[in-house]
Amino acid sequence: xxxxxSVIRAVELRGRATxxxxxxxxxxxxxxxxxxxxxxxxxxxxxxxxxxxxxxAGFRRREVVIGLFNKSILLRLGxxxxxxxxxxxxxxVRFQADEFFPIPPSQMILEHVVxxxxxxxxxxxxxxxxxxxxxxxxxxxxxALQQANLEPIIxxxxxxxxxxxxxxxxxxxxxxxIDLAPGLTTFLLLVDGIPxxxxxxxxxxxxxxxxxxxxxxxGQPKPQPIESQWQGxxxxxxxxxxxxxxxxxxxxxxxxxxxxEAFQVTDPLQEWATTLANQMRSTLGYYMTQNExxxxxxxxxxxxxATFPGLVEALKRELDAPLSLVDPLQKLTGNVQVQGLDLERxxxxxxxxxxxxxxxxxx
Numbered sequence: 001x002x003x004x005x006s007v008i009r010a011v012e013l014r015g016r017a018t019x020x021x022x023x024x025x026x027x028x029x030x031x032x033x034x035x036x037x038x039x040x041x042x043x044x045x046x047x048x049x050x051x052x053x054x055x056x057a058g059f060r061r062r063e064v065v066i067g068l069f070n071k072s073i074l075l076r077l078g079x080x081x082x083x084x085x086x087x088x089x090x091x092x093v094r095f096q097a098d099e100f101f102p103i104p105p106s107q108m109i110l111e112h113v114v115x116x117x118x119x120x121x122x123x124x125x126x127x128x129x130x131x132x133x134x135x136x137x138x139x140x141x142x143x144a145l146q147q148a149n150l151e152p153i154i155x156x157x158x159x160x161x162x163x164x165x166x167x168x169x170x171x172x173x174x175x176x177x178i179d180l181a182p183g184l185t186t187f188l189l190l191v192d193g194i195p196x197x198x199x200x201x202x203x204x205x206x207x208x209x210x211x212x213x214x215x216x217x218x219g220q221p222k223p224q225p226i227e228s229q230w231q232g233x234x235x236x237x238x239x240x241x242x243x244x245x246x247x248x249x250x251x252x253x254x255x256x257x258x259x260x261e262a263f264q265v266t267d268p269l270q271e272w273a274t275t276l277a278n279q280m281r282s283t284l285g286y287y288m289t290q291n292e293x294x295x296x297x298x299x300x301x302x303x304x305x306a307t308f309p310g311l312v313e314a315l316k317r318e319l320d321a322p323l324s325l326v327d328p329l330q331k332l333t334g335n336v337q338v339q340g341l342d343l344e345r346x347x348x349x350x351x352x353x354x355x356x357x358x359x360x361x362x363x
């Protein structure tokens with residue numbers, strides 16, 4: 001189950017993680033203020049939406065894997081001496097947590113993943129991915145689940161869930177995995193399939209509603225399209241171009257009313273993509289320099305934004321690396337049809353939820 005600003009998505013799978021089949025899937029809108037920047041603010045509203053979703057989608061199970069990623073979730077890379085036995089790493093991580101996180105260990109839930117081994121200055125070392133979740137940041141999500149009579153069996157990081165639905169080719173080299181969700185954009189940097197760096201970005205789909213597609217999905221009133229706002233005012237002569245603004249290239253459209261001088265307006269879709277690309281470059285630059293990474297080999301998009309008309313093309317014009325889309329359905333076997341959804345068309349929107357459900361089948 002994935003909870004974003006304005007919408008909840010859930011998927012029920014059965015079978016083995018290597019050959020799962022889909023049982024049910026669904027989405028349910030929630031008030032926009034109930035979730036902000038990936039954090040649940042109104043547990044009662046979320047619980048009410050969850051109960052509606054379970055009734056509507058026909059889910060059989062009430063045990064859930066929930067994905068979270070917000071400012072309460074901290075990811076760090078760390079090392080510990082190989083002399084520490086693997087079964088005692090959890091104890092060692094907690095003992096040295098203040099070296100990795102700016103929060104007292106008593107205020108966090110700590111997890112770790114061994115991502116490799118290396119030769120350090122003082123001998124062989126474990127390479128660890130450390131996950132720290134503020135306890136206070138988990139109180140409202142757990143309250144919402146309890147009120148909806150749901151049992152959380154696993155609390156997972158949403159970017160890691162999306163990683164599970166990648167193909168083998170999408171895991172090779174240096175991959176930037178981007179989840180374009182309402183209210184929160186996240187990216188995860190992978191090196192040969194190993195997560196190295198993850199961050200939320202402020203630019204998100206709620207800032208982009210130019211043709212009503214997002215509003216329609218979220219159950220909000222559809223705004224008047226920009227093109228229809230101009231209809232009857234503009235002459236047939238209009239043209240698109242790109243102009244330099246400082247060091248950036250901004251997409252523009254030249255408009256001319258009858259008898260008036262031509263003027264330019266920015267293309268809002270391309271402008272949104274430009275802002276996102278600049279945030280990505282700024283955030284990634286320092287990390288890649290410090291870790292001697294020279295370039296990103298490929299970019300993979302998932303989430304609702306991967307289905308947004310024109311958005312993929314706009315991002316391709318801004319990003320230098322080859323770009324592909326997540327296809328979570330290739331992880332499933334059997335019939336992928338569920339009542340009320342066209343997963344063949346909308347599958348990318350449920351990619352994180354499918355990745356979370358796969359996590360539940362691993363245990």
